[in-house]
Amino acid sequence: MPQSGTARQVALSTRKSWGKIIGFILGMCLGGPWGAVIGIIIGHMHDVQEGNQDVWAGLRGDYGKFYANVEQTTFTMGVIVLSAKMARSDGRITRAEIDAFERVFNITPEQEDAVGAVFNRARLSAEGFEPYAIQLAQVFRSKPAVLEEILSGLFIIAAADYAGLSPAEITFLKRVSYLFGFVDEDFARIAARSGVKLPEQDKPHSQTPEAFAILGVHENASAEQIKFAYHALIREHHPDKLMAQGMPPEFVATATEKMKRINVAYDEACRIKGIR
Numbered sequence: 001m002p003q004s005g006t007a008r009q010v011a012l013s014t015r016k017s018w019g020k021i022i023g024f025i026l027g028m029c030l031g032g033p034w035g036a037v038i039g040i041i042i043g044h045m046h047d048v049q050e051g052n053q054d055v056w057a058g059l060r061g062d063y064g065k066f067y068a069n070v071e072q073t074t075f076t077m078g079v080i081v082l083s084a085k086m087a088r089s090d091g092r093i094t095r096a097e098i099d100a101f102e103r104v105f106n107i108t109p110e111q112e113d114a115v116g117a118v119f120n121r122a123r124l125s126a127e128g129f130e131p132y133a134i135q136l137a138q139v140f141r142s143k144p145a146v147l148e149e150i151l152s153g154l155f156i157i158a159a160a161d162y163a164g165l166s167p168a169e170i171t172f173l174k175r176v177s178y179l180f181g182f183v184d185e186d187f188a189r190i191a192a193r194s195g196v197k198l199p200e201q202d203k204p205h206s207q208t209p210e211a212f213a214i215l216g217v218h219e220n221a222s223a224e225q226i227k228f229a230y231h232a233l234i235r236e237h238h239p240d241k242l243m244a245q246g247m248p249p250e251f252v253a254t255a256t257e258k259m260k261r262i263n264v265a266y267d268e269a270c271r272i273k274g275i276r
Contacts, residue, residue, distance in 0.1 A: 071139060071146075071246025078136040079105060079251075080115060080148055082176060083157050084122035090168040093123060100160035104153040106250045111141045123275040126172070133179040145236040147180045147191050153254055155194040170202055189213050193258050211272065214265035223275045230266040237262065 083101050087093045107115050140146045154176065158169040165173075177187045191198050194216045212219045217229045235241065239255040247255065269275070 050171075072248045073123045074136065074139045075146065075150065075246050076105075076248055076250075077118075078132050079153055080118050080152070081122040081132050082129055082136075082154060084119045085126045085171045086154055086158060086169060086176075088123045089172040090166040091150040094161040095159060096161040097157055100157045102255050104156055104251065106253055108250070111250075126168075129172070130175070130179065133176045137180050140246060141181070144181070146242060146245050146247055147182075149237075149242060149247055149251065149255060149258075151177055151180060151182070151190050152194040152258060153251065155191055156254065159196045165196070165199065170199070174202075189216055193261055195257070203231075209272070211265040211268035214262060215269055217269075219272075223273060226266070226269055226275065227274065228271075230262070233262050234259070 083104070084093075087097045087101070101119070105115070136150060137147065151173070154173060158165050158173060174187060177190070184192065188198060188203055192210050209219055212221070212226075215226060215229045215233065217226055221229070237254045237255065237258055239259070240245075243249060243252070244253055
């Protein structure tokens with residue numbers, strides 16, 4: 001006999017509590033009360049992962065008809081879930097943030113219901129985002145430009161409302177950036193390439209003019225170094241190459257905007273340095 005909705009919810013809630021229960025018992029066996037505390041933490045991590053695996057599985061089902069490519073599916077799932085949880089991180093989700101999400105992820109009419117359902121489910125809580133970021137980092141570990149594209153989308157969404165980046169959103173973004181393998185200088189550079197202004201206290205101590213920061217070179221770099229950095233960026237961040245590496249076509253608009261900012265930065269750097 002099929003379970004009722006209430007029965008299914010109770011069963012799911014009970015199943016998600018097993019991690020803590022087993023962790024508590026294991027901890028007591030290993031080391032008394034403090035061992036139990038450690039066990040509960042481990043169990044909680046297990047429960048969070050279990051919950052996230054449920055979301056991944058559901059979204060895979062929704063997107064099976066859209067993407068045959070595992071990388072594209074993982075990219076899409078990660079962006080939707082991280083976007084929703086980041087928007088929730090400061091306790092509120094604004095219309096501007098939702099509009100920015102729809103711009104970053106150019107949703108087709110066929111995708112609206114599936115994307116909306118997952119976004120709404122993920123935004124119930126800002127917690128438990130780390131496993132998604134770690135999964136993305138693992139899938140795209142040899143493709144940092146793709147990870148940068150994901151972080152750029154998150155920057156754009158976070159900065160969309162009139163208040164700009166909130167402290168909670170910056171903390172969230174820095175954590176995702178760290179899990180992706182980026183350092184502080186990368187974080188500031190990706191923000192600049194995304195067209196987002198960081199608060200002064202969150203910028204690197206050795207501040208480089210924006211045009212050079214976007215290109216990833218020091219303002220004292222030679223003409224050859226600037227040209228080399230520019231052409232490398234154009235190759236790495238070209239939308240066609242990003243799509244070949246797993247970025248879905250729905251994100252082309254964001255990648256194209258970044259290319260424009262890189263070109264503008266190069267022109268400005270050349271003007272400052274007198275490069276022809």
